[in-house]
Amino acid sequence: MTYFRNNIERMSGYTPGEQPKDGIYIKLNTNENPYPPSSKVLNSIKEAVNDSLRLYPDPIVTQARIKIAGILGTKPERVMAGNGSDDLLSIIIRSFAGPGDKVVFPYPSYMLYKTLAELQDATACAADFTEDYSLPQDFIVKGAKVTFIANPNSPSGTLIPSNEISKIASKINGVLVIDEAYADFADDNCLHLVEKHDNILVLRTLSKSYSLAGIRLGFCIAQEPLIQGMMKVKDSYNVDRLSIAAVVATLDDQKSMKAHVEKIKSTRQYLTKSLEDMGFFVYPSQTNFVLARCMKGISAQKLYLALKSRKILVRYFNLRRLDDCLRITIGTKEEIDTLLKNLKELVGNKT
Ligand SMILES: Cc1ncc(COP(=O)(O)O)c(C=O)c1O
Numbered sequence: 014m015t016y017f018r019n020n021i022e023r024m025s026g027y028t029p030g031e032q033p034k035d036g037i038y039i040k041l042n043t044n045e046n047p048y049p050p051s052s053k054v055l056n057s058i059k060e061a062v063n064d065s066l067r068l069y070p071d072p073i074v075t076q077a078r079i080k081i082a083g084i085l086g087t088k089p090e091r092v093m094a095g096n097g098s099d100d101l102l103s104i105i106i107r108s109f110a111g112p113g114d115k116v117v118f119p120y121p122s123y124m125l126y127k128t129l130a131e132l133q134d135a136t137a138c139a140a141d142f143t144e145d146y147s148l149p150q151d152f153i154v155k156g157a158k159v160t161f162i163a164n165p166n167s168p169s170g171t172l173i174p175s176n177e178i179s180k181i182a183s184k185i186n187g188v189l190v191i192d193e194a195y196a197d198f199a200d201d202n203c204l205h206l207v208e209k210h211d212n213i214l215v216l217r218t219l220s221k222s223y224s225l226a227g228i229r230l231g232f233c234i235a236q237e238p239l240i241q242g243m244m245k246v247k248d249s250y251n252v253d254r255l256s257i258a259a260v261v262a263t264l265d266d267q268k269s270m271k272a273h274v275e276k277i278k279s280t281r282q283y284l285t286k287s288l289e290d291m292g293f294f295v296y297p298s299q300t301n302f303v304l305a306r307c308m309k310g311i312s313a314q315k316l317y318l319a320l321k322s323r324k325i326l327v328r329y330f331n332l333r334r335l336d337d338c339l340r341i342t343i344g345t346k347e348e349i350d351t352l353l354k355n356l357k358e359l360v361g362n363k364t
Pocket of ligand 1: 044098123217220229230
């Protein structure tokens with residue numbers, strides 16, 4: 014006997030990366046930023062902690078949308094804010110896909126897309142990336158209501174050029190969601206395609222480049238009719254007062270975000286080269302993490318467990334195409350040096 018809908022009963026649900034309670038780990042498993050948020054953010058949150066917390070926040074997050082539109086060079090009417098980009102992904106799937114509708118995404122990619130399709134009792138159509146993480150020939154599915162592309166992709170870190178994405182948008186009838194959680198670490202992005210295509214939705218987040226994963230603030234950029242329709246679907250107050258205070262302040266401090274992104278990109282280059290020198294294959298990353306494939310004779314799972322026992326947390330996926338890899342978030346240079354020292358000891362021991 015179950016009270017759940019059949020599709021909910023069948024699905025296993027999304028498993029987020031581990032968040033250890035004791036906090037004594039070098040945490041390189043969930044693509045958080047190793048640097049602190051702007052000091053302006055902390056001050057503006059403190060200021061927002063006052064009597065006005067008894068009042069609901071602005072349901073359409075006007076002030077933050079004006080700010081975001083100004084930074085991105087678009088109109089506030091083309092911006093929608095959410096409780097992290099995961100909230101926007103959920104609004105998107107509820108807006109555009111119902112039972113039996115086709116929902117397309119590449120594999121391996123952000124695992125939440127499949128969970129979202131299952132929640133709607135939609136038909137999840139996963140198309141395998143090619144070996145070098147280009148989009149496969151059969152990626153365009155006729156009649157699909159929603160197509161997701163994480164770009165740059167997680168967990169591979171690889172990027173599809175925006176001109177290719179534009180071609181896909183022209184060929185499909187449904188909406189095309191470009192999940193750009195890592196765009197600030199990349200050389201290209203698809204923001205400019207919103208002007209050209211009425212079916213493109215671009216997602217951004219403050220969780221990665223702005224060091225605000227704990228705040229939960231994401232935004233979606235699309236043409237007005239899509240934003241207006243999605244406003245009907247979202248929770249009335251999906252962004253709280255403290256997050257609104259944080260987003261306005263953080264966007265005012267582009268300098269600190271850009272400085273952190275530059276440091277992360279330089280550590281990414283250092284980590285990539287060091288891993289390659291040890292014999293790993295590292296996929297070309299445009300993000301704040303790298304996907305490293307272990308050399309023959311080395312078990313990625315054992316390596317992950319051995320690192321964990323040494324209080325270093327990286328991400329291991331026991332999944333097809335990923336079970337010989339580790340996904341490593343770019344930490345500070347010191348954290349990465351500690352990781353490399355431990356990896357050298359373990360790989361030397363033929364884990
Ligand atoms: C591709 C991708 N999209 C979305 C998210 C979720 O971002 P947010 O913290 O804004 O919900 C992540 C988080 O790791 C991600 O990797």
